[in-house]
Amino acid sequence: MQKPLSHNFVLILIATTLASCVNLKHVGEFSESSIEGIEKFNTLSYSFAKNCTDECLHKSIAALKIHNQTCLCTADKKADSITALIYHTTRGYFYGLTDISKNQLTNYNTDELTQTLATGEFGSLSLKEADVKAYSSISTIILRAFTDGYRRKKIKEYVTRANEPLQTLLHFLDLNLSGNLIGKLEVQKSSIKSFYFDLIANTDLSVFERTKFTEDYYEQIAALTAKQEELAIYSEVLKTIADGHNALYNNINKLTEDEIKGQLAIHGTQLKNLAHSFNINK
Numbered sequence: 001m002q003k004p005l006s007h008n009f010v011l012i013l014i015a016t017t018l019a020s021c022v023n024l025k026h027v028g029e030f031s032e033s034s035i036e037g038i039e040k041f042n043t044l045s046y047s048f049a050k051n052c053t054d055e056c057l058h059k060s061i062a063a064l065k066i067h068n069q070t071c072l073c074t075a076d077k078k079a080d081s082i083t084a085l086i087y088h089t090t091r092g093y094f095y096g097l098t099d100i101s102k103n104q105l106t107n108y109n110t111d112e113l114t115q116t117l118a119t120g121e122f123g124s125l126s127l128k129e130a131d132v133k134a135y136s137s138i139s140t141i142i143l144r145a146f147t148d149g150y151r152r153k154k155i156k157e158y159v160t161r162a163n164e165p166l167q168t169l170l171h172f173l174d175l176n177l178s179g180n181l182i183g184k185l186e187v188q189k190s191s192i193k194s195f196y197f198d199l200i201a202n203t204d205l206s207v208f209e210r211t212k213f214t215e216d217y218y219e220q221i222a223a224l225t226a227k228q229e230e231l232a233i234y235s236e237v238l239k240t241i242a243d244g245h246n247a248l249y250n251n252i253n254k255l256t257e258d259e260i261k262g263q264l265a266i267h268g269t270q271l272k273n274l275a276h277s278f279n280i281n282k
Contacts, residue, residue, distance in 0.1 A: 024103075024152060026260070027097070027155070029268055030265075031094045033267070034094045035091060035095065036271065037241060038091050038237065040275065041173075043278075044231070046185070046230070047076075048080050048125065049077045049079075051076065051185075051188070052072075052123070053073055056073070058192070062195055075122050076122075076124070078122045079122040079124065079176075082127060083125065085135075086131075086135055089113060092113065093166060096146070100154060100158055103151050103152040113142055117131075117136075119131075125176055131172050133168075134165035137164075141158065145158055155252075159245075159252055160249065163245060163246065163249040174235050174238040174239065177231060177238075178231050179235075185228050192217065237271065240267055240270045244264060247263045
């Protein structure tokens with residue numbers, strides 16, 4: 001006759017069952033904070049196309065030209081569309097991570113993931129082979145998670161396969177949105193300074209006129225500086241997301257330990273603070 005289960009064995013069985021239901025709340029919270037941060041992309045007030053039209057307009061003003069003004073910004077518009085596509089893919093990855101950490105079936109609109117990218121130069125944006133491969137890899141990972149119905153037990157595979165291409169895409173966004181556009185804004189500031197310098201120094205103009213030109217100069221510089229600060233904060237958002245995901249990847253085999261919980265909590269708090277700074281800057 002079969003003996004009844006011992007009390008200790010029952011406790012061990014219960015503990016084993018509970019352990020299999022891993023609580024990944026900390027992963028989900030970090031992922032949600034990452035989404036909140038990366039979605040600040042939608043509120044950025046500057047872009048490659050805007051820079052192109054601004055420069056075109058400034059040249060027309062300096063030349064006192066109001067007729068036959070044509071701003072050729074096709075390449076810059078393409079650069080913006082490529083940047084947006086990579087942003088959507090990167091954001092989509094974190095939506096998938098959020099669902100998996102909550103043991104929910106991944107649910108994401110995959111229409112944009114079917115688009116392809118090719119290497120090339122698009123205005124000031126350079127799309128390299130590594131960027132294209134990273135975009136393709138993340139798209140494939142998300143599509144597979146969606147079609148195969150990934151749940152919590154698949155989180156290790158999801159994070160491990162994604163980390164390297166994700167880091168590449170986050171770096172791409174940071175390089176182009178922050179470094180590239182901040183530099184372009186700095187060039188604009190120098191150009192505006194040169195333009196107003198001669199007007200302000202022209203003693204043939206009245207003091208009132210020169211004062212107004214000085215006011216206009218500082219207003220334009222302040223507006224450009226605000227855009228640079230906005231992009232700089234977004235740069236910190238992207239870097240924090242990259243660091244947080246790298247910590248997750250490096251600790252993928254010990255997700256329930258306090259160390260990784262603490263690291264993700266720190267990165268999540270940093271992202272919330274940056275989002276708050278972003279709102280204040282607006």
